[in-house]
Amino acid sequence: MGDSGEPDLLSRSNEVSCWALGPDSEDNVYFFGRERESTLLKEFGWNYHLSGLESSLDPAYFAGEHRIAAADEPSDAAAAVCSSQLHENASSQLPASAAHAVASTEAAATATSNPSASSSSSDDPPEKCTVAGGGKLAETSTKVKRKGPKRIRQPRFAFMTKSEVDHLEDGYRWRKYGQKAVKNSPFPRSYYRCTNGKCTVKKRVERFSDDPTIVITTYEGQHCHHAVGFLRGGFAHCEGVLASQFAPLASQYLCLGPQFLREGLASALQSHQAASDVKEPHSAPRMSTQLITDDGLLGDMVPPGMRII
């Protein structure tokens, strides 16, 4: 995970079995500028083909309030073909179609599985059964548990918000469980998990080093319960709600392909909008539904100020 890994990643990306997102593709779904996106997506486990795209980190591009980035981290087999850390052996032996199929299957299974079932999986058990970390656990029998299968990441979904507040309200209650200094960034990254005992959803919050006014929030997993807080203006309009709710969907669609992301997410958002209109016909302003990507194809789907980038 060193700095020197990125150029290699970019140059190598031509060889991997993931769909390409470049200027020639009509399926561009770019979320961050070229360089930064490479870093972020790499962190999230994506391996987009970035070559040829000019950096879009135009400050004007950030004029809006929110940016949403899909960040699915396919697990195990899927990771073998989609992860940025790239298991070149696996990817080189799989045709692109096969790789997509694996990724889709894995992600779909994760994203659509029964939340309670997924939370009971061996890789992501509640509380102390997690595989990673836990230095103090070494003194207990958990040392044995740590030898278990690789931790399988839940689908992840990130978005950027122009906000002075680090921890955006999203209708759920979160407990901070860690904070780490981020390399090449003066701002720390905070780790939160849902306070619901049975819910394994986590999120991490950090500030965009290039623009401290922007908060990057990454959700991982799917809530197995309803939000505890319904804020003024309507649940559908809470900051972060969309990203939180659509994380599993987005990751699923993205594994199918960018075009599926557009169509699927657009459909979901429309349903969401219709539902919120029914729930709060008067108090909540209608979603202006502006959904923005580099190619603009998503258009008009997200509440004011929120962008899928």
Next chain:
DNA sequence: CGCATTTGACCAGCGC
């Protein structure tokens, strides 16, 4: 007193 946050330590994974 109970719950949330802070913080230092630890482990896993990756690149070199």
Next chain:
DNA sequence: GCGCTGGTCAAATGCG
């Protein structure tokens, strides 16, 4: 194998 970084744990601390 070593060093770095991300992610997590849990004791200590803070707060209502």
